[in-house]
Amino acid sequence: MFLTVAALTALPMMCASAGAILATGHSPRTFVEATAACWSALAAPSTMAALLARRAAGEVQALARAAASMGTDTPYCAPPRPLSAEHAELSARLATALHTQAARRQDALARARHEAFARIADELHFPLADLRRAADALQDPPQDPARHLTRITTNVARINRLVDALLIANAHTDDGDEPERPVPGSHQGPWPLPDPPDPAPVPTQE
Numbered sequence: 001m002f003l004t005v006a007a008l009t010a011l012p013m014m015c016a017s018a019g020a021i022l023a024t025g026h027s028p029r030t031f032v033e034a035t036a037a038c039w040s041a042l043a044a045p046s047t048m049a050a051l052l053a054r055r056a057a058g059e060v061q062a063l064a065r066a067a068a069s070m071g072t073d074t075p076y077c078a079p080p081r082p083l084s085a086e087h088a089e090l091s092a093r094l095a096t097a098l099h100t101q102a103a104r105r106q107d108a109l110a111r112a113r114h115e116a117f118a119r120i121a122d123e124l125h126f127p128l129a130d131l132r133r134a135a136d137a138l139q140d141p142p143q144d145p146a147r148h149l150t151r152i153t154t155n156v157a158r159i160n161r162l163v164d165a166l167l168i169a170n171a172h173t174d175d176g177d178e179p180e181r182p183v184p185g186s187h188q189g190p191w192p193l194p195d196p197p198d199p200a201p202v203p204t205q206e
């Protein structure tokens with residue numbers, strides 16, 4: 001754009017100079033050399049401006065890529081080529097901010113994992129304790145075996161749900177994304193628990 005405007009502005013002057021050169025009896029070769037020198041003088045500022053604009057655009061694109069990396073797991077690396085003083089300071093501040101944000105995110109994930117594991121471990125105490133009591137009751141001839149077996153199956157199902165929640169919490173803190181929920185009971189063995197037996201009939205007096 002700059003070259004076009006400069007050429008249109010200088011065109012009348014070049015035509016006048018050409019007439020003056022030919023009128024003084026100089027050869028056409030002298031006119032061609034003078035015209036080439038004039039075009040070179042016009043092109044030099046335009047070329048310099050294009051180089052400066054290209055360098056500035058490259059620095060802006062590098063900073064734009066750094067800004068786009070915010071909120072992701074991709075670390076920010078400063079551009080390898082030298083930057084201007086203003087862009088170098090901005091790049092250093094941006095790198096510090098990104099590193100601080102990544103450290104805070106890791107701390108938050110570690111706290112979330114610790115809290116989730118502590119809560120699930122605390123909730124596991126209740127079904128495990130009830131399972132122990134039901135197992136102790138079944139060691140002696142129980143009065144109501146169906147009730148104790150129901151307690152066992154209920155607590156096993158509760159433990160399975162807690163284990164599923166533990167797997168989800170672990171996957172969430174590892175990846176930082178929404179994890180795929182495990183199939184309920186997918187970690188169980190191939191031996192399903194038997195259905196509770198029918199309660200024994202209560203004897204009646206005749």
